[in-house]
Amino acid sequence: xxxxxxxxxxxxxxxxxxxxxxxxxDTVAKGQGIIELETGKAVAPVPASAAGKVTKIIVSVGEKIxxxxxxxxxxxxxxxxxxxxxxxxxxxxxxxxPQPRRPAPAAPATAEEAEPAAVEEEAPTGPExxxxxxxxxxxxxxxxxxxxxxxxxxxxxxxxxDLRAYIERLQQQAARPAAAxxxxxxxxxxxxxxxxxxxxxxxLRKVIAExxxxxxxxxxxxxxxxxxxxxxxxxxxxxxAEEYEKQGARLTLTSFALKIVAExxxxxxxxxxxxxxxxxxxIWKEYFHIGLAVDTEQGLIVPVLRDVDKKNVxxxxxxxxxxxxxxxDRKVSMDELQGGSxxxxxQGGIGGGHFTPIIxxxxxxxxxxxxxxxxxxxxxxxxxxxxMLPLTLAYDHRVIDGGTxxxxxxxxxxxxxxxxxxxx
Numbered sequence: 555x556x557x558x559x560x561x562x563x564x565x566x567x568x569x570x571x572x573x574x575x576x577x578x579x580d581t582v583a584k585g586q587g588i589i590e591l592e593t594g595k596a597v598a599p600v601p602a603s604a605a606g607k608v609t610k611i612i613v614s615v616g617e618k619i620x621x622x623x624x625x626x627x628x629x630x631x632x633x634x635x636x637x638x639x640x641x642x643x644x645x646x647x648x649x650x651x652p653q654p655r656r657p658a659p660a661a662p663a664t665a666e667e668a669e670p671a672a673v674e675e676e677a678p679t680g681p682e683x684x685x686x687x688x689x690x691x692x693x694x695x696x697x698x699x700x701x702x703x704x705x706x707x708x709x710x711x712x713x714x715x716d717l718r719a720y721i722e723r724l725q726q727q728a729a730r731p732a733a734a735x736x737x738x739x740x741x742x743x744x745x746x747x748x749x750x751x752x753x754x755x756x757x758l759r760k761v762i763a764e765x766x767x768x769x770x771x772x773x774x775x776x777x778x779x780x781x782x783x784x785x786x787x788x789x790x791x792x793x794x795a796e797e798y799e800k801q802g803a804r805l806t807l808t809s810f811a812l813k814i815v816a817e818x819x820x821x822x823x824x825x826x827x828x829x830x831x832x833x834x835x836x837i838w839k840e841y842f843h844i845g846l847a848v849d850t851e852q853g854l855i856v857p858v859l860r861d862v863d864k865k866n867v868x869x870x871x872x873x874x875x876x877x878x879x880x881x882x883d884r885k886v887s888m889d890e891l892q893g894g895s896x897x898x899x900x901q902g903g904i905g906g907g908h909f910t911p912i913i914x915x916x917x918x919x920x921x922x923x924x925x926x927x928x929x930x931x932x933x934x935x936x937x938x939x940x941x942m943l944p945l946t947l948a949y950d951h952r953v954i955d956g957g958t959x960x961x962x963x964x965x966x967x968x969x970x971x972x973x974x975x976x977x978x
Contacts (some may be wrong), residue, residue: 567698568620569593606630685712778947782970803871814969817864845894922946
């Protein structure tokens with residue numbers, strides 16, 4: 555039997571093989587890592603779905619593989635049970651393909667890379683794969699032959715996300731010829747003006763570029779700017795920094811920001827939502843998992859700290875330090891990169907003031923923090939030097955109105971300026 559690449563979770567349906575952890579003739583146990591896969595923002599082992607002796611390695615290092623693609627063959631393993639697939643004739647097209655958007659995996663950067671994930675348009679053969687009656691009804695209404703859709707569930711069963719992914723691939727294929735003819739898209743021979751060097755984009759950089767472009771083109775965004783007086787907060791940080799160091803934690807402004815943002819999200823829960831365009835629904839999340847943009851040598855990676863509202867600043871500081879270190883070493887797991895409901899990106903450690911961060915879809919907002927700096931501020935009729943923190947809130951205007959954003963920003967400013975020491 556073949557061991558196939560299992561579903562990778564939110565926002566990923568393919569990856570590049572970084573290393574192969576077994577060789578032909580080895581005996582593998584169920585759950586044992588068989589390859590390491592880079593899925594854009596993480597390198598993580600892929601476990602064996604069954605035990606047995608390896609008879610053939612099907613993939614190679616550097617190869618891009620998709621969910622459902624065979625990795626290796628084994629003997630002696632029991633194939634996972636799959637649901638029977640009832641046969642049905644494809645219905646004629648009744649409606650044009652709609653244009654839903656979802657938290658989709660990043661599209662390949664080039665047409666050549668897209669080939670493994672391209673929609674196969676040749677006439678399909680065999681019975682239709684397993685799918686719920688509701689999925690079959692939608693497919694009939696849209697004129698989609700389910701035999702052309704790759705199912706991501708056990709046994710190749712098709713779910714609504716697979717149907718959306720198929721439609722998006724059709725859209726991407728249809729858009730490629732038009733994009734190729736746009737002004738400015740032609741290849742330029744820069745070498746005719748002087749020496750050049752060419753370096754291929756890393757898989758991570760390709761994913762970042764594609765996701766940023768998707769977010770920019772899909773989300774009508776508005777950016778809100780403000781400043782928070784963190785003079786007192788910085789004094790509080792200095793007061794407890796040594797105590798935190800003794801307990802293996804580093805107390806930073808980001809530690810405070812995590813707690814402040816979680817409390818603000820509770821009071822303004824629309825910032826903790828996601829928009830499901832296909833279903834016409836707004837998803838209200840009752841958990842507070844906050845992503846934190848980490849600057850690494852490979853590019854920007856966003857691990858997620860879970861249940862931030864349930865932890866004090868000490869616990870958050872320890873978890874933040876550990877997760878950031880794992881991220882920079884590219885040891886963060888795929889699970890640790892998924893499930894975020896809001897994101898913070900802090901450039902203060904590098905420098906700079908206000909900037910316009912790009913929303914991390916499918917979230918609806920992101921908070922950007924710059925470097926705090928001393929500025930002259932008028933307080934009670936007197937000019938005083940105060941440490942001011944530049945804050946930027948970018949939000950999805952389809953979900954959030956301007957007045958709501960102002961109130962949320964004021965809540966954040968209040969949190970930074972009146973932080974309760976009891977939360978440490």
